[in-house]
Amino acid sequence: MSELWDTLREECEGLEPASELVTPVSDRPFRVEATFENQIVVRFQDSGEERSLRRRQFDDLDDRLDEGPLSLDDLPPGVEPYATVLSLSPEYTSDGETLSRSSDDAVGRESPHLTPPEAARTPHERVHDDAVLLADMLDRLDADDPAALDTETLTDLYVLLSDVQRGANRVRGTAKGPLLDRLGPDQELRGRFGTVRRTTRERRQPKDDETVLDALDEHDIPHDWVLGVDPDKLDLVLAVTDVTEDEVYDVEEQVYVQKTGVDESEKYSRLQGLADRIDEIDGHEDLHDDLVDLERRIDDALSAG
Incomplete structure (x- = not known):
């Protein structure tokens, strides 16, 4: 044993x-x-x-x-x-x-x-790591001219931008509840980077058909004013009859880039490399002075609005 x-x-x-x-x-x-x-x-x-x-x-x-x-x-x-x-x-x-x-x-x-x-990280850690990778990438290349980038670099840039956006949206949702608890009607909260306020929007969903039609009958409104084509039923007709899509749909083609995969292991490996670089240059006074200067300029820009 x-x-x-x-x-x-x-x-x-x-x-x-x-x-x-x-x-x-x-x-x-x-x-x-x-x-x-x-x-x-x-x-x-x-x-x-x-x-x-x-x-x-x-x-x-x-x-x-x-x-x-x-x-x-x-x-x-x-x-x-x-x-x-x-x-x-x-x-x-x-x-x-x-x-x-x-x-x-x-x-x-x-x-x-x-x-x-790389898989054990929390959503907050993933957003942080992806933002670090994105910041490092933007620092190393000319993102103002994407067409000049090689295909691999442009692909990596798109994937990181997508990951940061999606991850930030998820984490933003976790901050929403606590903020709503602290926001009263028409109240505005201010932070270093901006302000937030409580906003209310109404999303309307029609009642069931019978209720809606009964309400129209009470006001002598014809049903055909509100009745329309049901896309789900129309698709069923297309599937079981000889009606063609062109006869009942106006089709507009939209072309976009779809992210189909993320290599978390490669991203994590790159993060480790950045951490090693930071360790190597730790203690260099020139770098420390640069960071202090950068922080000062950021504060000045924020205070200027």
Whole structure:
């Protein structure tokens, strides 16, 4: 059993920084904080709770696997993190439903309960990271003349702009509720970068057809004033009859660029490279002076409106 324990400690110590493990049933993310001679200390991300996983319990779980695969759904909550960590060892395998000893064809398979650092980031962290990548890219190229960029660079620029926009919109939604709680009618809140106010819009949705037509009848209004073509029913007619699309639709073609994929691993690798560059130049007085000057100019621009 000493060999098993040494392997588990090596696997935990070899995890990339910021990698997360997830319990198989309750889906609670946690990270390995430290490993010791007889315990592995983990911290749950949803609560900050720290827990020590004892070596003896790993041995007990290993003994239980002598009887065959273990159903993960049957695990008590306290045992879930043990099964998750055990799945890191090449001697065991999990398919998300059961935990068992590895067969020859399963050796080398990555644990399904391991989330790599690029995927473990929170929405706020993703927006931050994408904004950093975008800022670095804009600093290195002439984005004022996109047509002069090579195709790969232009594609990367478009993807990053799209990711920042979508991510920022999601995070903006999380700030909306707290702001509404602090905004009274006709009140305006001011920050360093701008102001916000409470705004109310009405979105109208017609009542059911029977209610609407009854209301029209009460006012002697003909039904054909409001009745129109139902696009869903029209599409059904196109599907089952000889009526052609050109006969009933005016079709206007719109061409746009669609983002079809994002390589989060490549973005994360680039982020790590930026972090290394910052570490290398840390302490250079010239850079510090440049940053101070940049911050001063930003403050001046903001105060000027």
